[in-house]
Amino acid sequence: MNITTWNVNSVRARLERVLAWIDAYQPDVLGLQELKCQDPELPVEAFRSRGYHVESLGQKTYNGVALLSKRPMTDVVRGFPNPDDPQARGISAVIDGVRVVNLYCPNGGDLDSDKYPYKLGWYDRLEMELRQWAGQPLVVCGDFNIAPADGDVWDPKRWEGQVLCSVPERERFQRLLDLGLTDSWRHFHKEPNVFTWWDYRGNGYALNQGLRIDHHLVTKDILARATDVTVDHEERGRPQASDHAPVTLHLRDR
């Protein structure tokens, strides 16, 4: 079972690219973030005709997440980790015995904005809510909006203390690992400077000025089934690309 996470930065603006990528790579599970549309505007038929079940939590203009799965989804949770949050940032389902959580974690704005404490509080709630599933096969994937370490940042000095790299954010990320989860990409790859996001501005992709902020955190039983995690950085270089690349966790069947 292959599980891909991809912040598409508007599913409607990106639909041609998303469908082409699905047709080429056939992920078993695809977690999408930043849909930027409400559920009725989601192009579900295009996904269903390709063999996917679709569960979504849409929102107008901002945020919005969806899970696409070739296998049936059960125990769907919409609105995670804060069920009352007006911002649509989390959806989860059980797929073939694996609890899959798909997240669009808050950006955090600037450190002195009210978006920053919102992000930290959101992570505190996430940690609390994930505890209920940490003892069973669990994959937490998505756009975390945190670069866990300096090796995940193209210019650590320039980014030091900035949002996505600040110490309180990295502490929140570590607390998720402390639940018994593993940063699966880092488990397989020790090299620095592999990124999943590159700024549209300043020719960021061509200069490989990026951050690794899209992750799969997994429990030990999932890690034992994992064979690799891959970043399709070429997708980022295609015309009308999202600023995030798709990232895929590859699992053996049980």
Next chain:
DNA sequence: ATGGCGTCCGAGGGACGA
């Protein structure tokens, strides 16, 4: 560098992203 680029909303520029 309160910028660069891209998307949305809605009809002009502001909000937001990371």
